[in-house]
Amino acid sequence: MRRLTxxxxxxxxxxxxxxxxxxxxxxxxxxxVALARPPYMPQLDITGGWVAIREFFAALDFENFWxxxxxxxxxxxxxxxxxxxxxxxxxxxxxxxxIAYAMARAAPEWRPTxxxxxxxxxxxxxxxxxxxxxxxxxxEGLLNxxxxxxxxxxxxxxxxxxxxxxxxxIVYTYLPFMILPIYSALERMDDSLLxxxxxxxxxxxxxxxxxxxxxxxxxxxAGCFLVFIxxxxxxxxPSLLGGSExxxxxxxxxxxxxxxxxxxxxxxxxxxxLLILVIPIILxxxxxxxxxxxxx
Amino acid sequence: xxxxxxxxxxxxxxxxLIQFRNVSKRFGxxxxxxxxxxxxxxxxxxxxxxxxxxGKTTMMRMLAGFDAPTEGQILIAGQDMARxxxxxxxxxxxxxxxxxxxxxxxxxNIAFGLKREGKDSETINARVDEMLRLTRLAKFxxxxxxxxxxxxxQRVALARSLAKAPKLLLLDEPLGALDKKLRQDTQFELMDxxxxxxxxxxIVTHDQxxxxxxxxxxxxxxEGRIVQVATPDQIYEAPNSVYVADFIGDVNxxxxxxxxxxxxxxxxxxxxxxxxLGTTSKSFSDGQEIHFAIRPEKVGISPDEPxxxxxxIQGKVLDIAYLGNISxxxxxxxxxxxxxxxxxNTRRIARRQITWEDPVWLSWTDTAGVLLER
Ligand SMILES: Nc1ncnc2c1ncn2[C@@H]1O[C@H](COP(=O)(O)OP(=O)(O)O)[C@@H](O)[C@H]1O
Ligand SMILES: [Mg+2]
Numbered sequence: 143m144r145r146l147t148x149x150x151x152x153x154x155x156x157x158x159x160x161x162x163x164x165x166x167x168x169x170x171x172x173x174x175v176a177l178a179r180p181p182y183m184p185q186l187d188i189t190g191g192w193v194a195i196r197e198f199f200a201a202l203d204f205e206n207f208w209x210x211x212x213x214x215x216x217x218x219x220x221x222x223x224x225x226x227x228x229x230x231x232x233x234x235x236x237x238x239x240x241i242a243y244a245m246a247r248a249a250p251e252w253r254p255t256x257x258x259x260x261x262x263x264x265x266x267x268x269x270x271x272x273x274x275x276x277x278x279x280x281x282e283g284l285l286n287x288x289x290x291x292x293x294x295x296x297x298x299x300x301x302x303x304x305x306x307x308x309x310x311x312i313v314y315t316y317l318p319f320m321i322l323p324i325y326s327a328l329e330r331m332d333d334s335l336l337x338x339x340x341x342x343x344x345x346x347x348x349x350x351x352x353x354x355x356x357x358x359x360x361x362x363x364a365g366c367f368l369v370f371i372x373x374x375x376x377x378x379x380p381s382l383l384g385g386s387e388x389x390x391x392x393x394x395x396x397x398x399x400x401x402x403x404x405x406x407x408x409x410x411x412x413x414x415x416l417l418i419l420v421i422p423i424i425l426x427x428x429x430x431x432x433x434x435x436x437x438x
Numbered sequence: 439x440x441x442x443x444x445x446x447x448x449x450x451x452x453x454x455l456i457q458f459r460n461v462s463k464r465f466g467x468x469x470x471x472x473x474x475x476x477x478x479x480x481x482x483x484x485x486x487x488x489x490x491x492x493g494k495t496t497m498m499r500m501l502a503g504f505d506a507p508t509e510g511q512i513l514i515a516g517q518d519m520a521r522x523x524x525x526x527x528x529x530x531x532x533x534x535x536x537x538x539x540x541x542x543x544x545x546x547n548i549a550f551g552l553k554r555e556g557k558d559s560e561t562i563n564a565r566v567d568e569m570l571r572l573t574r575l576a577k578f579x580x581x582x583x584x585x586x587x588x589x590x591x592q593r594v595a596l597a598r599s600l601a602k603a604p605k606l607l608l609l610d611e612p613l614g615a616l617d618k619k620l621r622q623d624t625q626f627e628l629m630d631x632x633x634x635x636x637x638x639x640x641i642v643t644h645d646q647x648x649x650x651x652x653x654x655x656x657x658x659x660x661e662g663r664i665v666q667v668a669t670p671d672q673i674y675e676a677p678n679s680v681y682v683a684d685f686i687g688d689v690n691x692x693x694x695x696x697x698x699x700x701x702x703x704x705x706x707x708x709x710x711x712x713x714x715l716g717t718t719s720k721s722f723s724d725g726q727e728i729h730f731a732i733r734p735e736k737v738g739i740s741p742d743e744p745x746x747x748x749x750x751i752q753g754k755v756l757d758i759a760y761l762g763n764i765s766x767x768x769x770x771x772x773x774x775x776x777x778x779x780x781x782x783n784t785r786r787i788a789r790r791q792i793t794w795e796d797p798v799w800l801s802w803t804d805t806a807g808v809l810l811e812r
Contacts, residue, residue: 334537337533340503
């Protein structure tokens with residue numbers, strides 16, 4: 143009995159917070175837009191009995207999904223989101239790995255402090271931090287003023303409202319998700335392994351490639367997924383820092399939903415997005431499981 | 439025995455392979471190695487013996503190049519090693535923690551060093567297979583380190599350090615995790631390897647029996663210093679201090695005052711007890727503090743008073759430890775001292791003539807023990 147409750151809790155959680163919302167979104171994506179409140183039809187009316195339910199299901203169709211294929215905005219947005227997510231994941235890895243490495247190499251008494259510094263930004267609102275970046279990156283912003291003062295540039299660079307700003311925003315926001323798993327992998331690594339590698343004829347650099355990198359592989363994979371998965375659907379960063387050229391599916395979704403009030407198409411976009419995300423999520427789970435088995 | 443013939447440390451012409459010259463190593467204000475000077479010769483099997491924390495691993499790490507001496511010089515084959523990084527030294531080390539690469543199979547662990555040398559795959563395959571056979575690991579070649587037992591991991595570490603056939607091999611407590619039988623086999627294997635390859639071994643152990651079995655010379659360490667270096671039999675028969683005598687094997691120590699009697703020295707150790715007579719090449723002044731050390735197997739035990747022994751004391755059997763092949767008698771003297779005497783059990787136990795509470799005589803010749811100043 144206790145076992146059953148233990149198993150039931152996560153499943154109830156999953157059903158209440160994932161499956162039911164997903165079923166609702168799926169249902170809306172199969173509906174038609176309507177000038178009503180809520181702005182779609184049909185509505186399920188159980189009081190009408192069996193006939194009403196039959197009519198309700200008969201009214202659902204895949205029209206909205208079909209519509210997504212007719213306008214190339216959508217698949218371009220999906221593709222561009224994937225591309226931006228992929229590139230920002232690589233950038234975050236390039237920035238995050240050295241930081242995680244330095245943290246793991248730091249004197250043990252410094253490590254909790256450094257860890258704290260990495261987590262610290264989470265204590266302020268994400269939105270405020272993105273707005274702060276607008277202040278830094280704008281034409282009259284801190285960065286341009288600083289570069290002008292240094293004399294590196296003679297007129298302000300346009301960074302805000304470009305893809306560059308989006309990349310900066312994403313790398314900044316998701317950096318902790320990359321650093322933490324890599325740090326935890328590196329910190330667990332036994333230093334004598336590097337000594338053994340050197341003893342067997344490796345230079346410092348080849349010991350890094352042959353020992354450190356493979357041993358932090360699982361951390362790297364976990365970090366990449368933790369950045370890649372939420373970045374695909376990212377909406378706040380591209381809409382605040384990006385410009386008209388920045389095409390991301392999260393932004394499209396938002397516009398369909400709030401500007402066009404076309405809930406059914408917005409829902410269809412969301413369902414497809416979820417299907418795209420399921421693949422990396424499954425891969426991520428498999429990586430975690432493999433790691434647990436290797437340690438077990 | 440080959441050991442008698444092999445004694446390069448006695449040959450002033452011989453060039454040592456390793457030279458420690460006034461080497462000190464400090465961690466903060468803690469001195470791990472204290473002004474150590476020692477030569478180790480080619481083809482030696484040099485054993486470092488000492489209690490935990492006395493600096494054995496630190497000495498090895500300085501030889502391998504992971505730590506630099508705070509003071510002094512280390513020379514290998516006449517070359518100062520100060521600026522030579524670990525990967526440029528013809529030295530391999532077997533780590534006390536094994537330090538196996540967890541992401542590589544047993545096979546790849548052993549092949550790791552060979553691959554770095556850029557050997558062709560055929561040579562590498564042959565060498566790794568040879569090492570696997572030697573350490574009896576062939577069955578586990580495809581496993582990862584976490585899939586094998588502690589003893590097997592230790593053998594992988596050994597195989598990996600042997601694979602490159604280094605000039606100098608450092609073994610830090612290499613056989614600690616092996617069971618007794620396998621440990622003895624591996625000890626002989628090591629000696630065999632050493633004979634075949636001519637590799638110089640420096641081995642750390644806290645198992646004195648192991649040191650005695652494998653070593654050409656044994657160095658006994660205490661708090662960052664080498665107290666005595668000698669061949670196993672010399673260390674055992676002629677320790678230079680109570681510390682060494684006590685550290686290697688079982689020993690009875692009786693302390694007293696020295697008194698010269700002709701060419702012998704008497705130890706005045708208790709009133710109303712006969713003095714202990716011993717021979718020594720050292721000179722003691724009368725009244726000086728002196729320690730008499732004698733191994734249990736050199737103490738005879740008999741129910742009747744022996745007729746012609748230079749030293750004999752009467753006592754009472756307190757305890758008998760039966761070890762199968764030998765028995766150790768703990769004999770209490772009237773003074774309260776407890777002396778251990780060992781005899782080989784050549785007779786069946788039922789026919790033993792001495793038992794608990796029996797009054798017995800202990801006896802030994804005047805050359806059986808050693809006289810020590812400290
Ligand atoms: N990196 C280090 N920092 C501080 N103290 C150390 C370090 N390495 C070893 N020591 C100290 O030096 C002493 C000798 O250590 P070690 O050589 O490992 O002893 P052992 O003879 O047991 O191998 C120990 O007291 C140890 O605490
Ligand atoms: Mg040690």
